[in-house]
Amino acid sequence: xxNMTNLALGIVTSIGxxxxxxxxxxxxxxxxxxxxxxxxxxxxxxxxxMLLTEMxxxxxxxxxxxxxxxxxxxxxxxxxxxLLIGELFVDLLVLAAEIGGxxxxxxxxxxxxxxxxxxxxxxxxxxxxxxxxxxxxxNGASLLGLITVAFVVGMWWMGPPxxxxxxxxxxxxxxxxxxKYWFIAVGIIGxxxxxxxxNFYASGAIEEKWSLKDITMNRVTAVLGxxxxxxxxxxxxILSALTLGPHGIQVDSYEQAALMMVQPxxxxxxxxxxxxxxxxCFGASLQVxxxxxxxxxxxxxxxxxxxxxxxxxxxxxxxxxxxxxxGALLVVVLGDPLQITTFSMALNALLAPVIVFPxxxxxxxxxxxxxxxxxxxxxxxxxxIVVIAFLxxxxxxxxxxxxx
Amino acid sequence: xxxxxxxxxxxxxxxxxxxxxxxxxxTTEARQAAASWAATLxxxxxxxxSGKVSTPYFRSIVTQARTSLQKEExxxxxxxxxxxxxxxxxVASHAETIAGAVxxxxxxAAIVAAHAAASEVPADKxxxxxxxx
Numbered sequence: 001x002x003n004m005t006n007l008a009l010g011i012v013t014s015i016g017x018x019x020x021x022x023x024x025x026x027x028x029x030x031x032x033x034x035x036x037x038x039x040x041x042x043x044x045x046x047x048x049x050m051l052l053t054e055m056x057x058x059x060x061x062x063x064x065x066x067x068x069x070x071x072x073x074x075x076x077x078x079x080x081x082x083l084l085i086g087e088l089f090v091d092l093l094v095l096a097a098e099i100g101g102x103x104x105x106x107x108x109x110x111x112x113x114x115x116x117x118x119x120x121x122x123x124x125x126x127x128x129x130x131x132x133x134x135x136x137x138x139n140g141a142s143l144l145g146l147i148t149v150a151f152v153v154g155m156w157w158m159g160p161p162x163x164x165x166x167x168x169x170x171x172x173x174x175x176x177x178x179x180k181y182w183f184i185a186v187g188i189i190g191x192x193x194x195x196x197x198x199n200f201y202a203s204g205a206i207e208e209k210w211s212l213k214d215i216t217m218n219r220v221t222a223v224l225g226x227x228x229x230x231x232x233x234x235x236x237x238i239l240s241a242l243t244l245g246p247h248g249i250q251v252d253s254y255e256q257a258a259l260m261m262v263q264p265x266x267x268x269x270x271x272x273x274x275x276x277x278x279x280x281c282f283g284a285s286l287q288v289x290x291x292x293x294x295x296x297x298x299x300x301x302x303x304x305x306x307x308x309x310x311x312x313x314x315x316x317x318x319x320x321x322x323x324x325x326x327g328a329l330l331v332v333v334l335g336d337p338l339q340i341t342t343f344s345m346a347l348n349a350l351l352a353p354v355i356v357f358p359x360x361x362x363x364x365x366x367x368x369x370x371x372x373x374x375x376x377x378x379x380x381x382x383x384x385i386v387v388i389a390f391l392x393x394x395x396x397x398x399x400x401x402x403x404x
Numbered sequence: 405x406x407x408x409x410x411x412x413x414x415x416x417x418x419x420x421x422x423x424x425x426x427x428x429x430x431t432t433e434a435r436q437a438a439a440s441w442a443a444t445l446x447x448x449x450x451x452x453x454s455g456k457v458s459t460p461y462f463r464s465i466v467t468q469a470r471t472s473l474q475k476e477e478x479x480x481x482x483x484x485x486x487x488x489x490x491x492x493x494x495v496a497s498h499a500e501t502i503a504g505a506v507x508x509x510x511x512x513a514a515i516v517a518a519h520a521a522a523s524e525v526p527a528d529k530x531x532x533x534x535x536x537x
Binding site: 032107242250 | 444
């Protein structure tokens with residue numbers, strides 16, 4: 001019974017924790033600009049993230065190593081330094097995007113400039129991590145994140161053309177604006193397998209003392225949790241395609257994205273969008289800030305656990321204490337949270353190979369995972385998707401930035 | 405090593421040059437952005453008029469629209485001259501009218517001005533089922 005409860009909690013928190021600012025923004029952009037045409041990108045990205053999440057969890061269950069810890073040990077300090085620099089840069093941008101998302105959500109319901117909320121959000125984030133334990137941080141925020149199911153209800157309410165939606169899962173090229181199409185595609189993939197998620201998931205498994213007996217639970221959580229979570233992202237694409245695109249509204253700001261909820265929910269639409277965005281982003285910003293602490297602490301061999309008191313792992317606490325104000329500062333300095341989001345999601349796709357390929361090496365190394373090694377199909381699928389996303393990002397990011 | 409650095413710099417310069425936007429492209433993009441904002445104002449005003457969105461929210465949409473329209477007008481003017489910027493300026497002017505109406509709480513005037521804005525630069529409507537290539 002206890003196992004079933006844990007499993008249910010794992011799935012529910014995965015659903016609630018699936019969405020963040022990147023998934024909401026890129027899905028809304030895709031639906032408004034290209035209708036339902038990009039659903040296939042979501043499907044491929046979700047398949048990849050299911051496989052990767054399962055692998056990260058299996059590594060923790062069998063070897064009791066987190067991902068960063070194992071990469072540092074298997075690939076050496078030089079490689080770890082590359083990973084550290086890349087992830088530090090991208091995670092700080094993602095943290096800025098998430099803090100910006102919470103601030104924008106508060107702006108949507110109050111009308112007050114989002115920048116006023118940035119320090120308040122940052123402080124609340126820091127207090128919760130400082131005082132909370134891992135289960136409070138992870139399960140609390142993710143359970144609240146179930147409010148994002150409102151997107152599914154909204155989509156259902158709008159009565160989408162199911163036949164056309166299913167056909168959109170077949171890959172297709174755009175009929176116009178190719179650079180934008182591929183940039184959004186890279187953003188969607190980047191928002192699904194954010195590198196921070198993999199190490200956070202593996203670190204969480206160690207925090208919660210997973211072992212060999214949890215391998216099945218890990219598999220079910222990864223597949224069902226991510227699968228149901230992806231349904232919410234699919235709903236946002238469809239909702240945006242049904243409500244924004246036909247009016248000629250493109251998503252250049254969160255204010256425009258929020259309008260997707262007005263048709264199905266009337267006066268509750270904007271508050272529901274704001275609550276979904278705010279809670280999803282707050283939960284994700286907790287994870288990103290904690291992941292930065294995990295990254296440094298595991299890489300340098302410091303004491304680490306969100307379940308310890310801050311004075312017991314002072315350097316772990318110091319990292320998030322520094323990272324949160326830097327993230328908050330970036331929101332204010334860089335401005336436009338939506339642009340920070342789309343750009344940081346595309347950078348995620350660029351960074352993905354740096355963390356995914358060492359993970360694949362580890363998952364085929366008997367020393368770490370014994371007889372629980374990867375099947376060839378998993379290796380090939382994940383490698384192919386990550387390489388293709390990387391190559392598209394290499395082309396699409398300069399094209400979008402320089403305006404081709 | 406110097407040859408490598410020089411090659412990288414030349415390649416980056418060539419990529420930047422090949423990616424720089426033509427005036428027509430800049431004008432088209434500015435017009436599309438203006439059309440999107442006009443459509444947003446139109447839908448937003450209708451929903452504000454019927455009480456589906458709150459006044460602070462609609463005010464923030466209008467503020468965003470005014471800022472973006474000013475930027476788009478400037479970029480169209482700089483790349484293709486006054487004639488290209490004129491329709492965007494017309495939308496911006498309607499956005500000012502809407503801002504005044506929001507200040508007075510005059511929902512009917514906001515709806516009229518928003519529809520006028522949408523008719524200045526009709527938006528490219530994306531069907532939910534976009535045709536792939």
